[in-house]
């Protein structure tokens with residue numbers, strides 16, 4: 001009898017603990033981030049989700065339908081070689097801030113291949129799409145060693161992500 005009683009007590013305690021579960025993320029923690037006191041005149045370092053959506057909306061179809069979450073996930077394949085923000089460093093590949101509307105091989109101070117330097121196009125969604133399908137097919141002898149995205153949706157999503165992350169914003 002005594003043992004049985006103890007077992008019940010233990011079970012009840014376990015159930016109570018399980019019931020506690022994970023405490024929900026406090027809304028106050030989220031608020032603290034958005035409330036950071038920056039001078040209102042300085043541009044914020046990171047565009048808001050609304051600004052990102054507005055930037056993507058300026059793209060021609062189908063790029064304006066790009067899924068930023070998948071674009072960000074797929075950009076993991078580019079991250080070891082490219083930074084996106086204006087203060088980002090050149091790494092194996094050039095910093096991509098302002099890539100839309102920039103001439104191919106147009107980042108000052110980065111040591112491009114002669115093959116890319118010989119190109120005269122300007123980066124837009126269509127050129128990026130061809131590039132990200134197969135860089136070496138588009139520009140033989142480029143030094144970008146990325147095999148390319150076979151799924152067109154991945155290219156659309158990464159191009160939308162690039163638009164959101166590399167464009168000047170208010």
Ligand code: HEC
Pocket residue numbers: 074075077078079080081082092093094096099103104105106107111112113114115116117123128131132141142143144145146158
């Ligand atoms: C292993 C390193 C590496 C990876 C991974 C990589 N790149 Fe590159 N990327 C480069 C290099 C190197 C260049 C310069 C190519 C040249 O000069 O021929 C470049 C050039 C570019 C350019 C042209 C830049 C300009 O100023 O003309 C774009 C756009 C670009 N990469 C986008 C991407 C994206 C998007 C991904 C991911 C899907 C990616 N790259 C993955 C190394 C990489």
